[in-house]
Amino acid sequence: MSSAKNININLKIWRQKNAKAKGSMETYKLDNVSTASSFLEMLDQLNEQLINDKKEPVAFDHDCREGICGMCSLYINGRAHGPDTGTTTCQLHMRKFNDGDTIFIEPWRSKAFPVVKDLVVDRSAFDRIQQAGGFVSVNTSGNTIDANATPIPKQDADKAFEAAACIGCGACVATCKNGSAMLFVGAKVSQYALLPQGKVEASQRVLNMVRQMDEEGFGNCTNTGACEVECPKGISLENIARMNREFLKASIK
Amino acid sequence: MAKSALLKSSIAKKYWMALTGLFLCLFLAGHLAGNLQLIFSDALHFNQYALFMTSNPAVKLLSYLTYISILFHAVDGFLLTYQNIKARPIGYAKNNPSKNSSISSRNMAVLGTLILVFIVTHMVNFWAKMHFDENMPLQTITVEAMGQKQELYLTTNEGYMPVAQVAKSYEDATKTGAQSYIANRTEFYNTQAKVKIGEGYKDLHKITVAFFKDAKFGLIATILYVIAMAVLAFHLLHGFSSAFQSLGLNNPNWTPKIKFFGAAFAIIVPILFAIIPVYIHFFLK
Structure with a gap:
């Protein structure tokens, strides 16, 4: 834990109101993200910021947060479950990213997995x-x-x-x-x-x-x-x- | 249910791609063996081989199988690609596929389309001439006897016909009084008796050498041929071992061997193909 520090990041996230709406990539700035936090905790932090700003939080799937339920998803910087191999998104930590990074977060893209809302797919x-x-x-x-x-x-x-x-x-x-x-x-x-x-x-x-x-x-x-x-x-x-x-x-x- | 599944299902399409692809790999090996005679053999043996390849019934059957395989592989490939594009209507804003797959495996459709274009032009340049060209030259040799040079047609019964005594057609022969004439593109006939007295070899060797040694287009043809073989190499680099996976053969014992052999095949076969026009253009006298 001693090596943990805080980083400031830019996020580009797919926002889509509902299944029928046309979505788009939106940019967010998130400061003071601990590198010890998990990727999903980072999204929680973003959502708190959005709620405080009276904005709609980002919808994303998650459940067990220990890599066994298969609920979390996310296409992070062009890769499923992010840059690590053999892990789910909930097992990905912010120590994998650097200060000032721009992180792309998109839903699974497949005709058979239609987007329900934001990053949640069916x-x-x-x-x-x-x-x-x-x-x-x-x-x-x-x-x-x-x-x-x-x-x-x-x-x-x-x-x-x-x-x-x-x-x-x-x-x-x-x-x-x-x-x-x-x-x-x-x-x-x-x-x-x-x-x-x-x-x-x-x-x-x-x-x-x-x-x-x-x-x-x-x-x-x-x-x-x-x-x-x-x-x-x-x-x-x-x-x-x-x-x-x-x-x-x-x-x- | 089961029968329609074997035609329509996504897995069945894989089987067909694999089977036709592997058959075409066999065809490549055979075709290469024939082509290498352009380097290691002479014109007569090459033309004899070309005649065998266009007349032997067993080879004909194989050639029809090859045409069908190419068509099926291409049509199936286009169909698969169309369906695969439809399976992801919205793409990723940022994608990083080089982290998880090889470039050739991701571009099989593009590589395959380029190969199809090559096959069509290749067939127009050589195959169509061999089969349909009315003006396909017959093989001749020049001999020197008693200080005089004479050109002779070689015949399939190991004889020869002096070129000077053979007219291009029966009409020409009656006008010039030539002893014999050519009919049906390759057959020599006696003018008076109108009987077949021999058959010449279509000179595919001459056509091929002229094509790659052409003053204007020979170099560009050679370069394009080499590029086409590079494309083929990348296609095979994924395709060969992929076919075995599609047919269900994947185990720790065989897969590494198949992958090694596939990579060797994908590199060696196109290189040997490509050496031939390079040799003809730059080194053949």
């Missing part, structure tokens, strides 16, 4: 993809088998766990030059496809989830690999390849 497209097949059907009428009763190779369990680490924040879509959601869908398909419980419905799952993904208006994957770099949870491109395999298997069945 990510329910991900929910609908999950609902299309991202589950296993289990009879829960009192005789469910303990999950550990089914032996699973350690390697598969680890890979499924890595895929399941996806928090559905949408950084992959935001950073992809094509606005493709394939890293998200690849992770969600993989986390089930790797496990015996998920194999039962594997074919229908991948076909339905991919169909829903296409219907939502996400772009096509061209394997640039940007999603893997920007993903706060380090979801690997291997999951997209696995989805491609699963889809081919299911298609020719």
